[in-house]
Amino acid sequence: MKPSIPKGMRDFSPAETLRRRYIFDTIKKVFELHGFMPIETPTMENLSTLLGKYGDEGDKLLFKVLNSGDFLSSLSTEDIQEGNSNKSALKISEKGLRYDLTVPFARYVVQHQSEITFPFKRYQIQPVWRADRPQKGRYREFYQCDVDVVGSNSLLNEVELVQIVAEVFAELGIFVVLKMNNRKILYGIAETIGHLDKMTDITVAIDKLEKIGLDAVKEELKEKGLDDTAISALQPILELSGTNDDKIASLRRVLAESPTGLLGVDEVETILGYCKSLGVAIDLELDLSLARGLNYYTGAIFEVKAKDYAIGSICGGGRYDDLTGIFGMKGVSGVGISFGADRIYDVLLNLDLFPKDQVEATSKVLFINFGGEDELVSLELMKKLRFSGVSCEIYPDAAKMKKQMDYANQTERESRVASVKQMETGQQWSVAFDVLDSIFEENFDKQ
Numbered sequence: 001m002k003p004s005i006p007k008g009m010r011d012f013s014p015a016e017t018l019r020r021r022y023i024f025d026t027i028k029k030v031f032e033l034h035g036f037m038p039i040e041t042p043t044m045e046n047l048s049t050l051l052g053k054y055g056d057e058g059d060k061l062l063f064k065v066l067n068s069g070d071f072l073s074s075l076s077t078e079d080i081q082e083g084n085s086n087k088s089a090l091k092i093s094e095k096g097l098r099y100d101l102t103v104p105f106a107r108y109v110v111q112h113q114s115e116i117t118f119p120f121k122r123y124q125i126q127p128v129w130r131a132d133r134p135q136k137g138r139y140r141e142f143y144q145c146d147v148d149v150v151g152s153n154s155l156l157n158e159v160e161l162v163q164i165v166a167e168v169f170a171e172l173g174i175f176v177v178l179k180m181n182n183r184k185i186l187y188g189i190a191e192t193i194g195h196l197d198k199m200t201d202i203t204v205a206i207d208k209l210e211k212i213g214l215d216a217v218k219e220e221l222k223e224k225g226l227d228d229t230a231i232s233a234l235q236p237i238l239e240l241s242g243t244n245d246d247k248i249a250s251l252r253r254v255l256a257e258s259p260t261g262l263l264g265v266d267e268v269e270t271i272l273g274y275c276k277s278l279g280v281a282i283d284l285e286l287d288l289s290l291a292r293g294l295n296y297y298t299g300a301i302f303e304v305k306a307k308d309y310a311i312g313s314i315c316g317g318g319r320y321d322d323l324t325g326i327f328g329m330k331g332v333s334g335v336g337i338s339f340g341a342d343r344i345y346d347v348l349l350n351l352d353l354f355p356k357d358q359v360e361a362t363s364k365v366l367f368i369n370f371g372g373e374d375e376l377v378s379l380e381l382m383k384k385l386r387f388s389g390v391s392c393e394i395y396p397d398a399a400k401m402k403k404q405m406d407y408a409n410q411t412e413r414e415s416r417v418a419s420v421k422q423m424e425t426g427q428q429w430s431v432a433f434d435v436l437d438s439i440f441e442e443n444f445d446k447q
Helices: 014-032 053-058 075-081 085-092 102-111 156-172 185-193 196-206 215-225 228-238 244-254 259-278 323-327 342-349 371-385 405-415 434-442
Strands: 044-046 095-097 120-127 143-149 178-182 283-286 298-307 312-318 336-340 365-366 391-394 417-423 430-431
Touching: 014 120, 014 143, 014 156, 014 342, 044 102, 044 244, 095 244, 102 120, 102 143, 120 298, 143 156, 143 342, 156 259, 156 298, 156 312, 156 336, 178 185, 178 259, 185 228, 185 244, 185 259, 196 215, 215 228, 228 244, 228 259, 228 336, 244 259, 244 283, 259 283, 259 298, 312 342, 336 342, 365 371
Parallel strands: 178 283, 365 391
Antiparallel strands: 044 095, 120 143, 143 336, 178 298, 298 312, 312 336, 417 430
């Protein structure tokens, strides 16, 4: 039987792995330029850490790891008949694969709070797992590249995240638009139309605006219990247009009676103002339909989309004022964003934006193996090249070569001159053994 892997999981070829490494290295370089430090958390977390943090739908997508040994012995007939899958899961599965990097990060901060200096700036590039239905662009195992600051309420952190987004995508050569909103504005909207009790329903519905359209959103809001008057009051807000300044001015009029909503407008205006003064090279757009599904966001929310390739969000995040509170550590605010490496990969691939040297073999030089004394000569030369930072290898077996190659080999060994051929251009030249390493540094390292 031919071996296979689970659906939603992938193997990566050398070329794919090199391209992915290019993405990770680019993102990591920008993170570290801004003073963020790396951490890693385990593949598995205690299931009690994960359950209840992502809502009912998220709980269903958690990969649960069965306890070792006779795990069924801890499960009674009553447990099965009760139909409470989460309660039963905790008895037979004490651990689960991490669903994202944010909840494990919150757990990390609480667990290691005595060792951490706040504000704490961390980044994390690791795989996560979700028991989702595999489809194009959606996998059960995928990487997230998260960067967060916790322990600070300053909006300078949001400004820095916008700078990071701009710098990462400039490095990758992807033209993007960064859409921004604020949950306080959404709160103010719900308050203004008299349905603060429907805050979650409203945000979930309007988050679908771009995908399903205004009429479908209005229908969903009606199903959630909003009356026609409230929906009519909401519609002009969702249809706000013009520049960011125009939208801000309109929001100040609409939310005049909502202190929380106005605070959200102030925060957006501050972030946009700093970014404009700093000349941050990115297209910034205030988008009131942006709500993002995760309820732990409390302030600024971000979403990044590629301009030249339709694939949905390739980066997103926001401010969360009490994420660590789920583990008993109250009042620690944070803000962060996550880069979707797999979608970024698809954008780079389809727009042919990967640098050519990211899909080529790691070796810059291949030594032809003629056997005998030449093997040792080649090994000595390779040692010298590697010491100079030039990657190289030798074909492991002495295969048959044409007569002129035998002659060239004899000439090179006796005169201590090598024939070097650049396979891309076909250019060939003779180089003395003594300067071979410097020639490669000059001609190959710059490519």
